[in-house]
Amino acid sequence: MSDRAGKPLRVALLGCGTVGAEVIRLLQEQRADFAARVGAPLEIAGIAVRRPQRRRDLDVDPALFTADAAGLVARDDIDIVVEVIGGIEPARSLILSAMSHGASVVTANKALLAEDGATLHDAADKHGVDLYFEASVAGAIPLLRPLRESLAGDTVHRVLGIVNGTTNYILTRMDETGAGFTEALDEATELGYAEADPSADIDAFDAAAKAAILAGLAFHTRVTISDVYREGIADVTAAAVSSAREMGCVVKLLAICERSADGRGVGVRVHPAMIPRSHPLAGVREAYNAVFIEAEAAGQLMFYGRGAGGAPTASAVLGDIVAVARNKVKNALGTGESAYAELEARPMGETRTRYHVSLDVADKAGVLAAVAQVFSKQDVSIQTVRQSGRGDDATLVIVTHSASDAALSATVEDLRALDIVRDVASVMRVEGEETA
Numbered sequence: 001m002s003d004r005a006g007k008p009l010r011v012a013l014l015g016c017g018t019v020g021a022e023v024i025r026l027l028q029e030q031r032a033d034f035a036a037r038v039g040a041p042l043e044i045a046g047i048a049v050r051r052p053q054r055r056r057d058l059d060v061d062p063a064l065f066t067a068d069a070a071g072l073v074a075r076d077d078i079d080i081v082v083e084v085i086g087g088i089e090p091a092r093s094l095i096l097s098a099m100s101h102g103a104s105v106v107t108a109n110k111a112l113l114a115e116d117g118a119t120l121h122d123a124a125d126k127h128g129v130d131l132y133f134e135a136s137v138a139g140a141i142p143l144l145r146p147l148r149e150s151l152a153g154d155t156v157h158r159v160l161g162i163v164n165g166t167t168n169y170i171l172t173r174m175d176e177t178g179a180g181f182t183e184a185l186d187e188a189t190e191l192g193y194a195e196a197d198p199s200a201d202i203d204a205f206d207a208a209a210k211a212a213i214l215a216g217l218a219f220h221t222r223v224t225i226s227d228v229y230r231e232g233i234a235d236v237t238a239a240a241v242s243s244a245r246e247m248g249c250v251v252k253l254l255a256i257c258e259r260s261a262d263g264r265g266v267g268v269r270v271h272p273a274m275i276p277r278s279h280p281l282a283g284v285r286e287a288y289n290a291v292f293i294e295a296e297a298a299g300q301l302m303f304y305g306r307g308a309g310g311a312p313t314a315s316a317v318l319g320d321i322v323a324v325a326r327n328k329v330k331n332a333l334g335t336g337e338s339a340y341a342e343l344e345a346r347p348m349g350e351t352r353t354r355y356h357v358s359l360d361v362a363d364k365a366g367v368l369a370a371v372a373q374v375f376s377k378q379d380v381s382i383q384t385v386r387q388s389g390r391g392d393d394a395t396l397v398i399v400t401h402s403a404s405d406a407a408l409s410a411t412v413e414d415l416r417a418l419d420i421v422r423d424v425a426s427v428m429r430v431e432g433e434e435t436a
């Protein structure tokens with residue numbers, strides 16, 4: 001044991017909102033257990049918020065609240081700083097200052113890690129402190145530590161996840177009730193899943209940030225949000241959801257991180273996709289998250305649970321607090337960043353995908369041949385074609401075999417230019433095993 005053992009560890013919180021308030025409540029309620037698990041009591045030394053005078057229903061001394069976050073992290077008696085403010089600034093400057101004053105940092109801030117994780121990791125390394133961020137991806141689900149530690153002896157090939165609860169709730173409602181996107185979004189907002197401005201969820205910025213963090217850990221490579229191809233769910237139509245159902249599929253917003261075939265690159269993307277109902281991710285309903293990992297020796301692994309909310313997210317933050325506190329007691333450091341592989345981020349066009357394309361066409365001779373010609377020109381092989389309706393209102397639904405995303409998107413462009421195609425009603429990628 002180091003000479004630290006038994007001495008209280010002083011924890012500063014930055015933020016006391018949805019997540020921070022639950023962290024404080026649980027830290028206070030389970031004080032004795034945490035002291036036993038860590039080997040030293042955890043004391044709250046200060047709580048920085050925007051509005052320190054605001055009434056909060058917490059069992060803490062009101063004098064601990066301060067608006068001076070910069071002053072709090074610069075104190076030399078703080079051992080651990082927990083950042084749950086969110087956003088890029090002032091969170092980044094506060095974390096950097098905390099590290100430079102010797103504090104280890106726990107954060108749930110996916111936006112910052114995906115934008116500028118490198119700066120934080122470099123600073124942690126330079127100052128000899130821990131940087132833990134389990135809560136930043138998929139809330140309560142223990143996922144980053146398994147990737148960082150348990151799978152450190154394996155080679156990960158692919159990570160496929162549902163990492164945004166709001167969009168999964170919307171897509172579940174569209175699938176199960178036939179609701180349109182706007183109706184399902186209103187429901188998600190009423191239930192408090194979607195933010196007042198839900199664009200971070202709907203336009204998939206939140207999922208893209210999480211995908212960047214997952215890819216970095218899975219492939220031992222620095223990946224930022226700018227490396228992630230991103231499409232949100234606002235254009236997912238009720239017709240596409242119903243067409244997926246007819247094919248035995250369900251539409252999900254997927255975060256996909258995969259090693260390239262030559263092993264030297266990594267492709268990271270977030271977009272809606274149809275997956276077979278038999279896929280383990282297809283049964284992940286409502287606001288739940290799940291992440292499916294394919295590794296060389298381990299094979300397939302699946303992690304499932306609550307990806308958001310005060311208490312579930314606080315569980316992950318507290319797990320990190322206990323881990324870094326134990327390290328402090330032992331005067332040791334946990335597992336740091338591993339980015340030695342330096343894989344190159346590959347553009348979306350190189351990714352091999354399959355497309356589901358729905359076209360409004362007239363039902364007359366030569367239409368199918370002309371459409372097939374466009375696919376053939378880009379060397380895209382068609383797996384199935386289904387036609388419904390007659391006369392002026394026919395719909396052609398085409399599912400392709402796998403091809404480069406560049407060839408598939410060029411095919412769609414050419415289809416749009418065809419006179420006989422009245423409308424390209426929907427285009428969606430299809431993930432999961434090919435059936436033929």
Ligand code: NDP
Pocket residue numbers: 014015016017018019020048049050051052054067069083084085086087090108109110111135136139307308309310313
């Ligand atoms: P909230 O908006 O609920 O809380 C933010 C807190 O930060 C508030 O207490 C606010 O003070 C304080 N704050 C804001 N700006 C400043 C500032 N400049 N200086 C000091 N304090 C400030 O956020 P959440 O709790 O929802 O999220 C926190 C982090 O956790 C984010 O990074 C988020 O992405 C992440 N996260 C959240 C999840 C969730 O389900 N909510 C799930 C997973 C991760 P005041 O109370 O006075 O307004």
Ligand code: HSE
Pocket residue numbers: 138139163164165166167193201206307308309
């Ligand atoms: N808005 C996010 C979600 C919160 O819906 O999953 C958790 O990061």
